[in-house]
Structures are given as C-alpha cells and as structure tokens.
Amino acid sequence: MFEARIDASVLRECIESITAVVDEGRLRIAEDGLKLRGVDPANVAMVSFELHRDAFDDFRFKSESGGESAAAAEVGIDFVKLRGIIEIGGREEVDLKLDEQAQKLFTRMGSLAYTISLLDPSALRKEPKVPELEFPVQVIIETEEFRRTIRAAEKIGDHIMLGVDGEEFYMQIEGEMDKLRLGLRKEQLIHLTPGTLHSLYSLDYISAMSKGMSHAANITLNLGKDYPLQIDFEVAEGKGKVSYLLAPRIESE
C-alpha cells in the first residue's frame, strides 16, 4: 500500500532530475521514502535518486508481502509520460496512489486524475551497481555558473574538460577554431580541494544533466584524473538528493 501527497512543483523537479539521464526506471518505495537508480541506454551515465518521506505532505506505505527483505515495493515507471502530465499542474498538490494488484499508479491534481500503467520491472534494465569510486577532488560551485558555461560550451564543441590546477577549478572546451575556458579560484567557489588533475567528458550528457539540476542552488563535482565525474545536488529543499555519474572520455592524441 502506497499513498502520498506532494507539491506538484517539487514532484516535477524530482522527475526532471531523473529524466535528465533515463526515460524510465524502477522506483523503489519504502517506509522512509523513494529511491531509484538507473543507467542510460549507452551505459555512460547513471542517476541515483533519493527522496525522503519528509518531502511529502502525506506519506503512507505498508509492504504487501510480509517478508523482511521485501519491505519495499519496486515499480516500473515511464517518467517521461509522468512528467508530461505533472507539467500541467502549477503549484497544486498531487495525490499519488499505487495499486500493485492492477499494476497502476494513480495521480490526482485537483479534479484531474491520471492513471499510468506500471512497466514490468523484469522488462526494465536491472538496477545498476554503483562502482566503488574514490574522488581525490571535490568542487562545490553555484549551479548557475556551471550551467551558463555549459550553454556557452554547446556552441563550440562536443567534449568538455573538467579539472583543477592548484587552487583553480576549470572547465575547458576546444573547437576547431576557438576555445572556451571557465577558471574559478578557490575563493570564487564554495569549496575546492586543491590538486592537479583533469578528465574529459561528453558534452551531450553534461548538457542533459545540467537541465536536471536547474532547481538546485549549488552542485558538488567529484573529480579524478581520467576518472568518472560524480555530480551531487539536493532536490525538494534538501529532503531529496541526486547523484549523476558519468564515464570519462579517453583523450585521443
């Protein structure tokens, strides 16, 4: 049994953070809230999403199968479809109700009821394992500064380098004729671990991710040398958190 109520704009922010990486996925519903982990079809990007029950105005969950290991429900959801409908609601409340028997999720915004059939979890990709990673460097940056640089980068090239050089964090894009570089010193950032390393990433993925983080004030970039990038940020006013993981590109030369 799962029934909950949440602000439409909070739910939209959450769904947008997920659809920046995957269109559909297995949502795990448990007593303490919602969780999801998904990888994009090319196995290049991963999203980990958690939303605590406190983000809801009302949250009720009871496991239907009594067993201990089954203290969570796992449901397959087409997030792109759900996003389409939630966009219509402004700052209204959304009521959610799961019918596991019928394999339906009911949502209600005022007088508008939307029923979506659940996807068969066995037909969806398995929940990925999160690789064990250690990031030597962390950078905390204002989201808008990061997103603005990504928007400029899209006009120039396909790949973006993220790195630190001493006490400076930089983002760098090279096109055929031109080069864009954002350089921020430690005092212009919220946090920086000094170091000397960089990695190259596909801009398409970071562009998509930058749309998913638009409601967060700050993001944390976890960096290594020719290493995956992990971007962490909060949703739902701190009651939820999202991590994106992106594989590096090998620099050709």
Added chain:
Amino acid sequence: MFEARIDASVLRECIESITAVVDEGRLRIAEDGLKLRGVDPANVAMVSFELHRDAFDDFRFKSESGGESAAAAEVGIDFVKLRGIIEIGGREEVDLKLDEQAQKLFTRMGSLAYTISLLDPSALRKEPKVPELEFPVQVIIETEEFRRTIRAAEKIGDHIMLGVDGEEFYMQIEGEMDKLRLGLRKEQLIHLTPGTLHSLYSLDYISAMSKGMSHAANITLNLGKDYPLQIDFEVAEGKGKVSYLLAPRIESE
C-alpha cells in the same frame, strides 16, 4: 457600403475564433452586424459566428442592391491572411471599409493600410445548414479548466470522451498505457444538467477549438449520447457569440 471601426484586440479574438475551424469563409454583413457560418474541409466541424454592431466603435452599413432579400452583403474572406496582419496591431483601432465594386476589403491600423482582395463567394463552400439538434445536457465550465485538460490530453491520445454521470461532468482520454480523467461535480461547475450519457470526439478538432475560445471566461458544452458536441461562448465582451459543432466519433469495440 460598409465602414466600421473596432479595437484590434477584439477583432483578433473574433478572427481567431473563426480560424479555429475554417481558414476562409463567407462573411455576411448586415445592418445589425456580422455573421458567418463555415464547415471544415472534412465536414466534421462547424463554426457559427455572430458579432453585433455594438462591438464596433463605429458601424455603418447600407445595402447596395435595394432588394429586400439582399439586405446583406456577402463577402469571401481569407481569415488566416487577415489574422496575420491584425496580429501586428496591439490595442490600436482598426478601420474597416468594404469596396464591393473592386471586391476589396480595406483595413487600416494607424498609418498602416492593408488591402485584401475578397474571395469569390461562389468559389467558396456554401454556407452549411445548421442541423436541428436537441441536447439533453448542458454543462457550463471555466474555459481555463477545459483548456488545461485538453493540453494534458494531447500528450496521451487521439480521442476524448465527454460525458456526465449523475451530477458529475467528465472528460476522459485513454492511451495505450495510461488514462486521464477530469471529473467535476455539479458544485465545481457553473451549471450542470444531471444525466448519464457520453460521446467520443476527435481530439485534434477540440484542440483547435480550444485555441479559438481562449478569450472567453466560460464555455457552454451541449452534450448528448453518441451525439454531436456544441460549444457556445461569447466574444467581444458579450457583443458577439460563437458556436462550434463537432461530429462524434463512433466508439469501436
């Protein structure tokens, strides 16, 4: 002889209510105002439009052929072209002047004069007869509630069911995987005739119509069982009225 002056935004609202169904049509000009009736090329939708002379800041008409039956001028107008020009004018006044001899309509907005050749009425479709219809149920609803549901429906399916179930009015769309339903009880509506009936309509037509009604605060839905839908609303602050008529789809099953 026809000469008139009208607010550009009122004229735009009127033209948009017409172009929601037809691109061109036969406008009848008489002493008490303007009238038009047209059907879409597929014969599925009809628009009836009336604008009283009081909607004009100035309105002068005199029949050129003295005969009694000819106490109106009938002119063929390309409304899509006319709309394109009127959109440029903000809240300016538009002067209209008909030259039946030259078969031209002159419009003037400030210093900008626009002359459009009339279409030959004999080349246009004949004015349709309005079928005699009796609608057992009337529902009066806020336009924005209706339009919002249509916008959500467009993301899901091709057909929409409109019906009443006791004291509830509903709009329902079923996609392959999902279902959207707006349900409004009598007290949430401006008016409802209780009953039990529904009809299915093509969403494309209702979507187009919903753009034509965007300036009206309320619309009246006239419903029957597997029956045409008639939507009535006012334009020009009550000095004009528009009716859309839409043939039902036969439910396959």
Added chain:
Amino acid sequence: MFEARIDASVLRECIESITAVVDEGRLRIAEDGLKLRGVDPANVAMVSFELHRDAFDDFRFKSESGGESAAAAEVGIDFVKLRGIIEIGGREEVDLKLDEQAQKLFTRMGSLAYTISLLDPSALRKEPKVPELEFPVQVIIETEEFRRTIRAAEKIGDHIMLGVDGEEFYMQIEGEMDKLRLGLRKEQLIHLTPGTLHSLYSLDYISAMSKGMSHAANITLNLGKDYPLQIDFEVAEGKGKVSYLLAPRIESE
C-alpha cells in the same frame, strides 16, 4: 597591441548590427576605434560599421608595424561565433585582447575566457569600395514603426517599395491577393525631404537589417529613384554608427 574593455550588451548590439549583413569580416583596429566594411555573399547589401574608442571603458592600441600606412591592425573575425558566446554574458564587462602573433582574439567575461582564432584576412573578401551616391531624399523614422511594418510585410510578399510622395513617406508591399501600405506624413516623421520617387527592394535583406537596428531609437533612410537604399543609425549610445546599403530591385512590368 590591442586591449579593451566594453559592456557586453554594447558589444552584442554592435555585433548584431554587423551579422545582419555578413557572418565574417575584416575588422580594422586603430587608435580612434574600430571599423568594418563588408558585403554579403550575393553583393546586394553592404554594412559599414564604426565604433569610437569612447564606447569602451578602456581602450589601448599600438601599431606593431611602425610604418605610417600600417597604423591600423586588420583582423579577420567570425562574428557569428563571437556573437554566440557574447550572448551568454548579461550586462557584464567583456575584456578583449588581440594576439597578432598567434592570430588569436581573447575575450573574457568574468571567469569565462573565450579564445577565437582569427580568420586569414587574405581569405576573406576584400573590403568593398563605397560607391559614390547622392540621395535626393532623407527620411528619419522611429525604428519600431519601421520594424513593425517589415514584420507585417513578411506575411505578404517578397519585395517592398520605399518612396516619398509629396510630403508623405510610404512603404508598400503587394502580394498576389493583398497589399500593405504604411503612409506617414511629414509631421508623423522626425524628418522628411519632400519629393516624388520610389525604389523597390528585396524584403529578405531589409528583414535581416531590421534585426540589426533593433537597439536604435531612430533610423535615417536615404532614398532615390530606382536607387540604392542607405539606412543609417547609431549604436553604443551614439558612440558608434552603422550604415547599411542595399541595391534596388528592378521593377518588372
């Protein structure tokens, strides 16, 4: 040596006035400011651009080759690329720095550095000669009135006639079925030389130009009989000026 600082919105306005006619061009940098002259690929339109050093918050230039005739640097710039990046900057300051050795232009907006390779001037079209023209008629008109008419004209035809008839200035477009005409009497204009003449121009070019002039309050139209059109306006709050020159179309009849 060239180093300068300028408001991003002023620089954007300047670049947009150039890209209305050419994508790339030879920018001449001298002690008193910047100059550019370019023709479009079809040899139909020309832009002449001048920006005085006073438009800059800081402006330093020293010729590298000591010769007298070489008291200016000539650099080939892809203005469309540069515009793309400058659009990202709001009302920030932009720092410009030329490296003639490396054939690069450095721009910096806050922490964002953009380096663009210069185009080889010898690969660009030669700077056109400005033909000697004498315009019998001058009209000074509010830019917005002109641009609004162009927007309406785009819905009707491909050519536009500009002319004066006594003390009236007019713009006229004839489509297959319709005709648009703006007529402004002397007292509705900022200035008018009375006369009787007109010329026909390609609307595509004037549409592009009308985007380049959007920041100017007024424009001066220099007209003749079947003669080129010259449009003059100011940029950078009077510290720069732009002239567009457009060849007439021969009226077929």
